[in-house]
Amino acid sequence: MSHAIEIRDLQYRAGTFEIRDLAVNVPTGSMYGFLGPNGSGKTTTIRLMLGLLRPIKGTITVLGGAVPRESPRILARTGYVPEQPHLYTSLTVAEALAFHAAFYPTWDWTWATELLGQFQLRRDQGLARLSKGEMGKLEMLLALAQRPELLVLDEPTDGLDPVVRRDVLTALLDYVSQQNATVFISSHLVHELERICDWVGVMDRGRLVTELPMHSFKSGIKRLRVEHPPALPGDTPFVLLAREGGNGSLETWTVRGWQAPMQQYFAGVGASLREIVDLDLEEGFVELLRTFREPSTGA
Amino acid sequence: MFRQLLYTQWKWSRLVLLVIGLAAFALPLLSVQGVRPDDLGRFDVEQMLAGVQTWGLLYPVLATAAALILAMTTWGPDHRGKHIYALSLPIPRWHYALLRFGAGCVLLAAPVAMVWIGALVASAATNLPAGLETYPTILALRFGLAALVAYAAFFAISAGTNRTAGVVLGIIGGLVVAQLILLIADTNINVLSPLLIRLFVWPGPLEIFTGRWMLIDV
Numbered sequence: 001m002s003h004a005i006e007i008r009d010l011q012y013r014a015g016t017f018e019i020r021d022l023a024v025n026v027p028t029g030s031m032y033g034f035l036g037p038n039g040s041g042k043t044t045t046i047r048l049m050l051g052l053l054r055p056i057k058g059t060i061t062v063l064g065g066a067v068p069r070e071s072p073r074i075l076a077r078t079g080y081v082p083e084q085p086h087l088y089t090s091l092t093v094a095e096a097l098a099f100h101a102a103f104y105p106t107w108d109w110t111w112a113t114e115l116l117g118q119f120q121l122r123r124d125q126g127l128a129r130l131s132k133g134e135m136g137k138l139e140m141l142l143a144l145a146q147r148p149e150l151l152v153l154d155e156p157t158d159g160l161d162p163v164v165r166r167d168v169l170t171a172l173l174d175y176v177s178q179q180n181a182t183v184f185i186s187s188h189l190v191h192e193l194e195r196i197c198d199w200v201g202v203m204d205r206g207r208l209v210t211e212l213p214m215h216s217f218k219s220g221i222k223r224l225r226v227e228h229p230p231a232l233p234g235d236t237p238f239v240l241l242a243r244e245g246g247n248g249s250l251e252t253w254t255v256r257g258w259q260a261p262m263q264q265y266f267a268g269v270g271a272s273l274r275e276i277v278d279l280d281l282e283e284g285f286v287e288l289l290r291t292f293r294e295p296s297t298g299a
Numbered sequence: 300m301f302r303q304l305l306y307t308q309w310k311w312s313r314l315v316l317l318v319i320g321l322a323a324f325a326l327p328l329l330s331v332q333g334v335r336p337d338d339l340g341r342f343d344v345e346q347m348l349a350g351v352q353t354w355g356l357l358y359p360v361l362a363t364a365a366a367l368i369l370a371m372t373t374w375g376p377d378h379r380g381k382h383i384y385a386l387s388l389p390i391p392r393w394h395y396a397l398l399r400f401g402a403g404c405v406l407l408a409a410p411v412a413m414v415w416i417g418a419l420v421a422s423a424a425t426n427l428p429a430g431l432e433t434y435p436t437i438l439a440l441r442f443g444l445a446a447l448v449a450y451a452a453f454f455a456i457s458a459g460t461n462r463t464a465g466v467v468l469g470i471i472g473g474l475v476v477a478q479l480i481l482l483i484a485d486t487n488i489n490v491l492s493p494l495l496i497r498l499f500v501w502p503g504p505l506e507i508f509t510g511r512w513m514l515i516d517v
Binding site: 047050051052071072073074075076080082084086087088089090091095098099102103104 | 307387
């Protein structure tokens with residue numbers, strides 16, 4: 001499997017915040033959701049990935065080129081939507097398009113015009129007067145109309161209303177289906193990523209907690225109701241993320257890497273499995289972070 | 300690419316450029332206000348030249364102000380966006396800085412041209428006594444060179460972070476304070492003079508700002 005983005009042993013420090021031993025692999029053609037709570041290091045990782053910041057050590061390879069040495073060549077093939085609007089607010093929409101287009105040889109004016117209509121943006125509108133939703137749409141338009149091989153989107157729908165969010169994501173999915181581009185999208189809106197991503201990476205406190213295909217992440221995390229559980233779970237075939245006491249002899253276990261044949265484990269330890277509850281991505285994400293932060297809670 | 304950068308800088312600084320341009324046009328005209336060729340004795344000519352020279356002090360001040368304001372407006376929007384947009388553009392950092400510098404230089408040509416036009420108009424409108432000449436082109440070229448030197452310095456400082464600007468100002472302020480303390484302590488040590496000589500006396504980079512800035516001279 002080839003990777004559009006490969007990060008190895010990345011280390012970066014700014015004040016008290018630190019990224020340590022970060023390794024990320026984004027398969028080419030995938031939609032990779034980068035999850036993490038606020039302040040976990042998602043934006044910093046993205047800025048390092050694009051060569052906007054310089055790491056202390058480690059290697060970053062994007063679209064086959066080394067960052068930051070080959071950053072200009074990489075950036076010419078990458079559409080980037082940053083967390084905060086960053087465009088020059090004294091320009092109009094038309095001027096912002098002309099400015100951006102001048103730097104990208106692959107810029108597609110026909111499609112840019114089409115997206116302007118689709119997003120209902122007026123050419124003569126000043127950027128300072130755009131609403132948050134309109135600015136979000138313009139940022140996405142600029143990233144898409146340069147026809148990139150890689151889209152790096154840092155919380156692109158954060159703070160947007162549902163209608164605008166749908167417009168932006170529809171345009172993104174249309175593009176990906178046409179171009180087979182790779183998308184790296186960071187967000188803390190877990191349900192949004194659940195719908196569109198096929199890979200997920202979870203980051204917390206400057207470290208990657210896990211990275212796996214979305215289906216494994218979604219199907220592998222379960223909440224189990226266990227009757228007469230053992231005091232010490234011993235060598236479990238799954239990863240026990242958390243166990244909480246319930247009423248009497250009933251406990252709730254949160255596990256990762258669950259598969260149906262693993263039910264036999266409970267008979268072996270004198271317990272019985274009463275119920276298996278599927279967790280959605282958000283619940284799984286919360287449990288994962290809780291275990292990561294308090295490893296002693298788990299097995 | 301350059302045209303787009305030039306356009307953005309023009310848009311950010313056009314009002315300031317208009318004001319500076321008007322001042323640049325008016326300055327040569329104002330400097331010849333007191334020139335009356337009739338019944339000028341030797342003493343009157345010397346007085347008139349002294350008046351022109353006094354006005355001449357404003358040329359380096361205006362060149363410095365134009366350069367400072369232009370350098371600040373060049374980097375202001377990028378600073379406000381924490382340089383994220385500029386850094387995410389697919390060109391090397393040095394290339395981007397060079398384009399911005401070049402665009403600023405092109406815009407500086409406007410006040411220089413206004414000084415030249417103003418000086419030409421002032422020269423044409425003034426009936427000089429024998430022995431005196433006007434130097435509109437030399438004055439404009441000198442103004443342009445001073446503005447360029449000042450722009451290069453302010454551009455470099457503005458391109459850095461607030462911390463960089465703070466360090467530069469801190470060093471200058473520190474030297475001034477040190478000199479004051481040495482003066483109060485009645486020592487013969489002078490830390491500023493050697494530095495000022497290196498900067499303002501040929502071949503110092505700021506030599507262009509010194510000397511007589513005269514539209515009219517012998």
